[in-house]
Amino acid sequence: MTGRRSFLAAMAAGLCVTVAPPSIAQTYPNRPIKIIVPFAPGGADVIARLVADRLSAVLGQPVVIENRPGGAGGTVGTKAVATADPDGYTLMLTSPGPITVAPAVYKNLDYDPVKRLAPIAMIATSPFVLVIHPDVPARSVREFVAYSKANAGKVNFVSPGFGTSSHLLGELLKLRTGAEILHVPYRGATPAIADLLAGQVHMFFDNIRNLQPFVQSGKLRALAVTSEVRHPEMPELPTMIESGIDEFLGYYWNGLLAPPARHNRSSIASIPSSMMA
Amino acid sequence: MGATVLRLGMEPKFGTPQDFAKFMADETKRWTAVARAANL
Numbered sequence: 001m002t003g004r005r006s007f008l009a010a011m012a013a014g015l016c017v018t019v020a021p022p023s024i025a026q027t028y029p030n031r032p033i034k035i036i037v038p039f040a041p042g043g044a045d046v047i048a049r050l051v052a053d054r055l056s057a058v059l060g061q062p063v064v065i066e067n068r069p070g071g072a073g074g075t076v077g078t079k080a081v082a083t084a085d086p087d088g089y090t091l092m093l094t095s096p097g098p099i100t101v102a103p104a105v106y107k108n109l110d111y112d113p114v115k116r117l118a119p120i121a122m123i124a125t126s127p128f129v130l131v132i133h134p135d136v137p138a139r140s141v142r143e144f145v146a147y148s149k150a151n152a153g154k155v156n157f158v159s160p161g162f163g164t165s166s167h168l169l170g171e172l173l174k175l176r177t178g179a180e181i182l183h184v185p186y187r188g189a190t191p192a193i194a195d196l197l198a199g200q201v202h203m204f205f206d207n208i209r210n211l212q213p214f215v216q217s218g219k220l221r222a223l224a225v226t227s228e229v230r231h232p233e234m235p236e237l238p239t240m241i242e243s244g245i246d247e248f249l250g251y252y253w254n255g256l257l258a259p260p261a262r263h264n265r266s267s268i269a270s271i272p273s274s275m276m277a
Numbered sequence: 278m279g280a281t282v283l284r285l286g287m288e289p290k291f292g293t294p295q296d297f298a299k300f301m302a303d304e305t306k307r308w309t310a311v312a313r314a315a316n317l
Contacts, residue, residue, distance in 0.1 A: 047282070047285070050278055050281055050282070099301060099305075100301050100304035100305045100308055101308045103305055104305065104308040104311070104313075105308075113301070113305075114301075114302070118294070119297035119298045119301060120294060120297070121292070121293075121294065122290045122291065122292050122296065122297045123289070123290065123291070124287040124289055125287060125290045126287040163317075165308075168311050168315075171311060171312070171315040172311050172315075174315070175311070175314050207287075208286045209285050209287055233286055254287075255297055255301075
């Protein structure tokens with residue numbers, strides 16, 4: 001399901017069932033809406049700006065983006081949304097880390113994504129791409145794994161932080177292949193990519209949007225994508241499955257969530273009809 | 278908007294809230310298994 005109508009329908013349906021009690025629904029929205037992005041500027045807020053523009057156009061209210069970085073993997077900003085007033089005026093545009101990965105790695109996570117955040121709509125997905133610095137002598141995932149084993153303790157992989165999707169994908173590669181790679185967590189993707197470009201570190205799983213320019217310019221070497229089928233932007237690149245690692249899948253995504261309404265979640269009546277146009 | 282998402286190298290995925298909830302639940306289950314196996 002793609003296109004403007006389906007997006008608006010999904011957004012309207014999501015807002016209807018998640019964000020506001022009936023008393024608010026009569027006039028919603030009557031003031032600006034805030035979308036919190038729990039990361040530093042760049043990355044997810046590219047999609048957030050698209051969503052804000054669309055929502056503002058159809059709802060007739062300003063929709064502002066607030067970056068709220070901090071904590072591990074976006075958990076600080078996510079907690080701020082999870083504890084916000086569930087009035088429909090605080091939304092969240094996120095990527096996987098604080099929602100589907102953090103619960104797996106933080107025993108003391110102080111919010112429950114399932115209970116405290118209601119899904120409104122998935123917006124976009126992208127496979128991850130495994131890239132290495134060109135100095136690493138590998139032309140395939142199998143060659144990279146073999147190189148890591150032959151140089152145990154010397155080969156590393158980077159991530160934007162502990163408990164991020166990139167981190168878990170690296171761990172999955174270790175589990176599935178026995179690759180001897182050490183995790184080096186950074187504070188965000190930007191410094192991780194900078195050090196990878198400089199040859200200070202060796203390997204990175206990140207979404208195609210972030211890495212494609214560097215692959216196309218030859219500054220990084222892509223070995224595989226984590227989708228079920230090859231990506232149309234990089235059709236020459238095999239999947240991890242084609243590279244011999246069964247069921248190795250991983251998707252970056254961006255989605256819109258909100259604190260769930262405390263009252264009668266299904267009775268909002270007056271989402272503007274233009275949302276469905 | 279879908280065309281813009283495509284230009285950014287991503288795939289538009291405008292499902293229902295229910296679809297999104299199921300996706301998140303499945304992903305959480307999958308990554309939890311990986312984290313436990315990796316002893317994180």
